[in-house]
Amino acid sequence: MPDIFLEDFIIGEVKTFGSHTFSRExxxxxxxxxxxxxxxxxxxxxxxxxxxxxxxxxxxxxxILMRLICDGFLLRTASMGSPGVTENKxxxxxxxxxxxxxxxxxxxxxxxxxxxxxxxxxxxxxxxxPDKSVVLEQVCxxxxxxxxxxxxxx
Amino acid sequence: MPDIFLEDFIIGEVKTFGSHTFSRExxxxxxxxxxxxxxxxxxxxxxxxxxxxxxxxxxxxxxILMRLICDGFLLRTASMGSPGVTENKxxxxxxxxxxxxxxxxxxxxxxxxxxxxxxxxxxxxxxxxPDKSVVLEQVCxxxxxxxxxxxxxx
Numbered sequence: 234m235p236d237i238f239l240e241d242f243i244i245g246e247v248k249t250f251g252s253h254t255f256s257r258e259x260x261x262x263x264x265x266x267x268x269x270x271x272x273x274x275x276x277x278x279x280x281x282x283x284x285x286x287x288x289x290x291x292x293x294x295x296x297i298l299m300r301l302i303c304d305g306f307l308l309r310t311a312s313m314g315s316p317g318v319t320e321n322k323x324x325x326x327x328x329x330x331x332x333x334x335x336x337x338x339x340x341x342x343x344x345x346x347x348x349x350x351x352x353x354x355x356x357x358x359x360x361x362x363p364d365k366s367v368v369l370e371q372v373c374x375x376x377x378x379x380x381x382x383x384x385x386x387x
Numbered sequence: 388m389p390d391i392f393l394e395d396f397i398i399g400e401v402k403t404f405g406s407h408t409f410s411r412e413x414x415x416x417x418x419x420x421x422x423x424x425x426x427x428x429x430x431x432x433x434x435x436x437x438x439x440x441x442x443x444x445x446x447x448x449x450x451i452l453m454r455l456i457c458d459g460f461l462l463r464t465a466s467m468g469s470p471g472v473t474e475n476k477x478x479x480x481x482x483x484x485x486x487x488x489x490x491x492x493x494x495x496x497x498x499x500x501x502x503x504x505x506x507x508x509x510x511x512x513x514x515x516x517p518d519k520s521v522v523l524e525q526v527c528x529x530x531x532x533x534x535x536x537x538x539x540x541x
Contacts (some may be wrong), residue, residue, distance in 0.1 A: 267450040269457055270466065283467050283530070291469060292450050296421040299446050303423055312424065313437050315445065317476040323469065376437070 235311040238380035239352040242339045249361075250305025250335045253297050255289055257329035263293040288326035294333075294369050295321065298360055301335040311378030313351055320372040327368055333360040340372065350382040389465040392534035393506040396493045403515075404459025404489045407451050409443055411483035417447040442480035448487075448523050449475065452514055455489040465532030467505055474526040481522055487514040494526065504536040 264273035268290035271278030279287035327333065341355035353374050360369040418427030422444035425432030433441035481487065495509040507528050514523040 263450075266454070268453045270462065272468070290453070291471075292446070292453050295449065296417075296446050299422045299444070300420070308424065314426070315477065317445075317474070318472065319474060320471070321473075321475060322471040 235309055235378070237306060237310040239311070239342065239344070239354065239377045240380050242342050242354045242377070244339050244342055246339045248337050250337065251301045252332050252334045253301060254332040255293075255297070255327055255329060257287070260287065260289045260293065260327075260329060263296070264290045268292055284326045286326065286328060288328055291323040291369075294323065294327050294360065295371070297333070298335065298358055298369060298371065301333075301360075302337075302358065305335055305337070307375075311380075313376040313378060315373060315375045318371055318373045319355075320370070322370045323368070324370060325362075325366060325368040327360075331368075332363060333368060334363075335359070336361055344379070345376070349379075351376050351378050353377070389463055389532070391460060391464040393465070393496065393498070393508065393531045394534050396496050396508045396531070398493050398496055400493045402491050404491065405455045406486050406488045407455060408486040409447075409451070409481055409483060411441070414441065414443045414447065414481075414483060417450070418444045422446055438480045440480065440482060442482055445477040445523075448477065448481050448514065449525070451487070452489065452512055452523060452525065455487075455514075456491075456512065459489055459491070461529075465534075467530040467532060469527060469529045472525055472527045473509075474524070476524045477522070478524060479516075479520060479522040481514075485522075486517060487522060488517075489513070490515055498533070499530070503533075505530050505532050507531070 261274055272282035272284050273290045276287045336359040338357040340357055344352040354377050355374050358371045358373060359367045361367055415428055426436035426438050427444045430441045490513045492511040494511055498506040508531050509528050512525045512527060513521045515521055
């Protein structure tokens with residue numbers, strides 16, 4: 234049962250969660266299945282590309298972001314899914330051996346007009362390298378159940 | 388060697404490419420690795436959710452979109468990668484057995500100010516069910532090499 238509800242997301246709050254280290258094998262496996270562009274499969278092709286070396290598919294980075302979101306807080310949250318993403322920037326290549334950490338910022342929170350049992354939280358999710366450079370920046374809305382439906386948000 | 392260049396993307400052009408049928412096994416496998424929320428793993432949990440039944444992770448749908456983009460035209464295109472996505476809407480659940488087709492609309496095309504050998508094309512990508520309902524809508528910018536760098540676009 235979830236123990237994190239809409240009321241627990243405080244606007245402006247910044248938290249970091251978990252980390253993932255990308256292996257060459259998983260970068261090539263993901264790309265082979267979903268994004269078989271040469272720069273995601275082969276070192277020489279990566280070097281010849283704007284990425285400057287073998288680098289993960291941006292969709293692989295997004296998938297890992299989702300996993301860190303799940304493990305960090307979402308699986309304990311009264312989440313009801315997401316209507317979508319309003320911004321997703323791939324800012325730097327992700328290479329074999331890179332370890333990325335999730336940073337979550339709560340940008341906005343509001344109750345739903347049509348569904349009083351839930352609200353919508355807008356998050357900025359970022360994946361950071363150990364030197365704090367940001368490789369992925371995403372703004373995403375998640376529908377989250379309320380602890381006290383019908384009560385006014387503070 | 389690529390045979391599709393910046394000059395080949397005509398603003399307003401709409402084309403459809405390929406299709407993919409989602410199996411229950413791949414929906415559960417993707418979710419288990421990247422998005423282990425119960426509604427993506429289990430029929431009963433899906434039924435109890437807003438999705439109304441077991442449904443693919445939105446990131447799985449995005450990954451399949453990327454594969455259809457690759458197979459449809461990108462692997463033959465002088466693509467130099469993507470800075471990101473400016474909009475991504477998950478509009479309907481994707482269920483086991485659903486067959487989705489890619490529809491591509493060219494929204495905008497311009498040469499790069501800083502890199503005369505390339506330009507940026509803004510696409511609307513959609514995944515459609517056989518009844519033409521749209522399950523995923525995405526606006527994405529891709530950097531694409533020019534056939535004739537330095538020449539003026541028509």
